[in-house]
């Protein structure tokens with residue numbers, strides 16, 4: 320069974336070498352652990368049985384985003400995006416993965432002392448693990464608008480996956496679950512819809528696909544970009560603009576996108592049905608196309624995947 324809790328024997332990359340996860344430890348005074356000064360990523364890989372390969376989904380785009388966003392808290396990631404893709408492929412081979420996987424790169428301020436002012440001591444790690452469904456959205460999700468507001472760009476920029484900023488997501492997720500929702504929807508301080516706690520949001524109105532723009536306190540999602548391309552290629556108009564809360568209640572369709580959530584239909588918002596309360600036609604088509612594309616099965620989007628042929632696990 321896939322539990323999303325990796326075995327401590329899983330081989331990871333840390334301190335410039337491969338080692339078991341159980342040995343990849345940090346001290347309790349680590350700057351990032353105390354002050355949230357890390358930047359992480361999330362990448363999926365899908366097992367394609369016909370090709371006996373793990374299809375890493377847009378790893379180069381993820382690593383380029385990671386390196387760019389690490390500049391915000393001034394964390395240096397010395398390896399190139401290409402080299403990081405190679406390390407990730409090597410992790411797949413060394414672990415002999417033959418399942419869907421999730422890759423968690425993490426770069427952080429690693430000094431071990433007290434004091435918030437950071438220095439130049441940075442580290443990074445990459446963990447790859449078997450991974451299953453993150454949010455079961457087969458029947459559609461019930462999302463709730465959170466009382467917590469999305470972090471503002473001038474507080475902690477949400478466009479980077481900064482560790483400390485995920486307190487914002489954790490607070491909203493915990494409250495949403497306690498209130499019986501599957502996922503939280505954040506509004507920005509100005510009252511516009513920003514995104515889900517761990518995903519981007521799209522609505523469909525009048526045959527158009529609408530999503531908040533990059534300046535609406537969102538993470539500029541790679542799945543968001545993929546889905547915008549799919550919609551565009553299907554001839555569906557895609558509009559990036561601010562969305563009012565009340566538009567959620569009158570939208571024909573709503574869905575979330577993200578590496579972990581994939582393309583997740585929302586069929587209820589704040590106890591109101593979205594459309595007729597079933598998964599809408601555009602959501603369904605995009606979801607099916609996304610499902611095939613990220614497994615390397617659609618020629619037109621084949622460049623999105625990096626296939627990693629996994630042989631027998633190498634001797635460790």
Ligand SMILES: Cc1ncc(COP(=O)(O)O)c(C=O)c1O
Pocket residue numbers: 361488514515516517518519537538539540541542543576577578579
């Ligand atoms: C807050 C937030 N928004 C959006 C996303 C979706 O981004 P991506 O599609 O690049 O995974 C994530 C994913 O991790 C996220 O944490």
